[in-house]
Amino acid sequence: MQFLSYLVRGISLGSVYALIALGYTMVYGIAKMLNFAHGDVIMVGGYVVFFAFCKGNMNPWLAIILAMCACTLLGVTIERIAYRPLRGTPSLAVLITAIGVSYFLQNSAMLLWKSDPKSFTSVVELPSLYLFGGRLQISAETIVTIIVSLVIMFVLIWFVQRTKQGHAMQAVSEDRGAAQLMGINVNGIISLTFAIGSGLAAIAGALLLSSYPTLIPTTGAMPGIKAFVAAVFGGIGSIPGAFLGGILLGIIENLSKAYISTQLSDAIVFLVLIIVLLVRPTGLLGKKQMVKV
């Protein structure tokens, strides 16, 4: 039973990672860049929900929608100002800029909202689920997070495979130049990708903080990096891969916390990343890519 309870907690954490990883994988798959600032967009989403819902007593749904709008706007603006001018330059330049953006968001939050931790009230107002005669408690947040990330995963798959914009995204991901020649507005599609990824980040922020209610300016950093690990684990660019990677990573992290060492659990997560990248760089569900000469 003990094990089952760790497992459930792992899945709960994992579904938050999955949610963030979905945004990561979309942006990486289509814009071909590692958006280091993704985790910090989550943090901004968290603050918006905090001020609207926890402080302002706004309806939780409205608060989340507000946060989604704010994050979408933020994501698109970041892309427009910091990433788009660098399109076509070596990945080193974009990567350093993305780190700059990540720091910018963290430190702006520090200046605006101070570094003292804010305690977040859960946006989920449902009772916990008790199984096995109350021996196994599953919090409502866990259930909601799992359901939400599953739903979003399926919606994203549907969107990418069935809609016109989705097809355009696939084209941009495969070959940006060719897509442009076919009349696809590449910049528009990349903006759309950032909009979707950042909108998801707001939901991820609200759910992350509902389960782990301490909000500080660096709240998003670690989950952001781990979600990237999850996305790589599952196969970067793959939507089901991001989900699978997230869940597995959550389980690995929680089980190593429980059975190996709390101190070393992060080290174990990162070790998993290194091993995955070395043994199977395309991740669990990723496709192999050829380098053109």
Added chain:
Amino acid sequence: MASRKRKMRANTKTKITSFTMVLAFWALIEGIRLSGHLSSKFTGLLIPVCAYIIMAVSLNLVVGFLGELSLGHAAFMSAGAFAGVFFYTTAGATLPQPLALFFSFLIGGTAAGILGFAVGVPVLRLSGDYLAIVTLASGEILKNVLNSMYIGVDSEGLHFSLKDQFSLGLLPDGKMLMKGAMGITGIKKCSSFTLGIFLILLTLFFVLNLMDSRAGRAITAIRDDEIASRSIGINLTRYKLMAFVSGAVFAGFAGVLYAMNYASLVAAKFDYNLSINILVMVVLGGMGNVPGAIIAAVILTVLPELLRGFSQYRMFIYSIVLIVMMLFNQAPAFVARRQRLRLKFRTRKAGQDGEDGKEEI
């Protein structure tokens, strides 16, 4: 052959500039110190400044010359610091001071180099984003491991644990050498500014000479085009490792220098943020530009201390520096605008040949 001479000058110029700058800095500080005007706050900064200069120059080897982003440079500093200090506080205590110091640096640099090799061999096959994230991960792993490392010694010998102090099972005569997150305490401070300057000169000597040789050309060739490099027979792994491991060794030296300036040493100091700080120095100095990195390291270490109340804006400004510098130096639109401006400038100064093959990306 006239052009050859110009080339030699351009290359030697970087060297002369760098060495002169460092020596002048040393003379200036010593001068102020002799005149008794050096405040204690400033004195406390001297060794960190030296350590950061070494860090920035050695990271430049990887980021500026090899063109790969390492986000774990602080980890090598950490490895050097812990290995060097551990030796110094244990076996080193039995040796005469200069010898102990010498071996501490040797061991610190070697430990960092070994770590660099261990990380580099598997990881340098990856590149770009993956390499960046894996170096970040390696840094976090090392920090976590050092943070939960307990080492003690008693009459039965060394005891080691990754759990806690009590599982070491020390005898009553035992002594703790390393206490997890508390790290190593009771270090006899023995770094000096002159030693720091000496190490900077050593780093410069190595890096600048290396880059102006066959190996250095291979490293910059890899940065400019991996596929073309392979096509002319350059062994990518070998030269990537060379840049990465040499960078790590000097970061290790910087770590020992830095650690021996304080009474205690904790792993948390060498985190991701420190790696980013060093990266900001490299970027601000102009990637691949060694004198630039030195100046940036000095400014970014001293300035926050000089400006009161600046500290809370410090990281905020760093982030803007990173973004603006990258956009300004790399974005095609900006680069084109700059080139147009330069062209205008040059036609005005007609007849003057201002190009000197500057190595900047």
Added chain:
Amino acid sequence: MALLEVTNLGISFGGLQAVAGFDLTVETGHLYGLIGPNGAGKTTAFNMLTGMYRPSEGNIILDGEDVTGKSPEYISKAGIARTFQNIRLFRLMTVLDNVKVGMHNRIHYPMWDGVFRTRTYKEKEHDMNRKALQLLKVFGLDDKADYAASQLPYGQQRKLEICRALASKPKLLLLDEPAAGMNPNETEELMDTVRKVRDDFGIAILLIEHDMKFVMGICEDITVLEYGRIIAHGDGETVSNDPRVIAAYLGGEDD
């Protein structure tokens, strides 16, 4: 024995057969052409010859040694050098350094000699500089030695790439569309240069080119590829009169 003997070379990418049954014999001192419509597999063939791609079948014998599936580094050392369709220079390095990097495996000294500026370092560097400038002179680039490679005009960048390839002292030089983007005058001049390189350096040259005048003008032996297979082979006249070649060119392509 021929310098290069390629038999039945083929490669497929995920089920798609890009090149199949590629045969080629190259003798020292001759100029060979590889032509065909876009997407015919010419560059893919180059990539297999230089080790960038691992062939799925067939053999590449260079100077009696089987180099099939060896790494690009190995093949470079074994004596094949190449240029690229989309120029791949070391853009931020000087023109001179580009050529000196090309000599990477021809003139070497240990890393520590470089760090400590030993006599070996000085001698070897001097030797390299001399040889590199000589080579640049052949292409009229010696007065640009200190420019960054990216500062050169397009035509000179193509030349510099050839120069860099020659710096490794290859037995066989592969040129991927050397005349692409050049005007008729530049092309004319390049033809002379390529011939001169063949004669002065005593090597074999295999080139891919779309400019028919160029290929017909200098290549003694032409291989035509379409859909990854050889459809014709012979001298200029044989090839240009081959009905399949005419069909291939008139049928689909207009470049």
